[in-house]
Amino acid sequence: MAHIADGILSLPVLSGASILAAAGVAYGLRQIDDRAIARISILSATFFAVSLVSVPVGPASVHLLLSALLGIILGPGIFLATVVALALQAVMFGFGGLTTLGVNTFNIAMPGFLVGVLVGPYIRRTHNVAGAAFAAALSAGLCVFLTGILVAMDLWLSSPDYIPVARIVLITYTPLAIGEALVCAAIVTFLKRANPDLLLPRLSSAGATT
């Protein structure tokens, strides 16, 4: 759903979203350190592999995004992880496109980044594992719908012919949001119990929440 192909979006939408995505990538690069590089690489590869597995739902097919998880674990590094994986998917398999790389990066990474900023601190701070898992699940579901809204806005701004139908969006995105929520909650639960430090984007300061 989030891999918008070449030749569909208008130039203003492409350029605007690309600028925003580039700003996100630049911000991610400024925050990077050695620990973050290894984590971004592994989660970028994970996102790459996960988003290749699709499940037919309704008239379309969907795949996991893991954007909430990436946002919580990587913080602004989600932009780097996403752009690298999407670029390779476009080059190797023709999913999405190189001209829409910025749009697709923004659509996937921005909701995850926002969740990481808003919900991430609670998930990392709380000692209530169930509460953290619940917050992660809600965040993951929210990210799916935010990505869907961004995709719909891109298409709506580019051509009225391609406006997504709300009923179909709900039919296809709701199961995805539920699946994404379950996966994200399971991983956050595991990390909270096994090694909570892995949920910290940076270890440098005591707060370490961004």
Next chain:
Amino acid sequence: MISVLRWLAVLILLSSPASAHSLRVFATVSGEEVSGYGFFVGGGRPKGVSWNARMGEIEIASGTTDGNGGFRFRTPEPVSAEITVAINTGEGHVASRTLPARRFSASVDDAAGDIAIQSDVSRPLDDKNVQKPALVEAAIEAAVERQLAPLLERVEQMDARMRLTDVIASVCLILGIGGIVLWARGRRS
């Protein structure tokens, strides 16, 4: 770290027979008719979703796909511009296929009929072929199109197929990029 890599390996193996959800459109020309279908890379068809066909900027046909994600429509006379068939699943998946105008021959049926009549009277085609080379050419193009259609379909499917080696190579490339960046930072410091 080991467990993460183990999960990554599982995901890669899962992704090999299944695949991602990129939507593609296959379309072929048969005389004055265009037919084809949409498909998701690796499996699945967009069933019961809207499609439309445009000749240049003019919409010439539209409808909803059948149970196999298929569509079919007749082209107008003459085909003056390229025809683009677009499938929109209604939830963000949009794909299109453009057929150049040269793939449509306005007189294919006429040419075929003309040659058939010639065959009936058991006269060599050469006389009229000389007079109507365009008709013969159109008939040949139509015959070639019919023969090539299965091949084009196969090529489209192979082009859209994901290969396990590509998936593994891409994952290793991502990890390798991380390693290169770490190495470069280590050298600088």
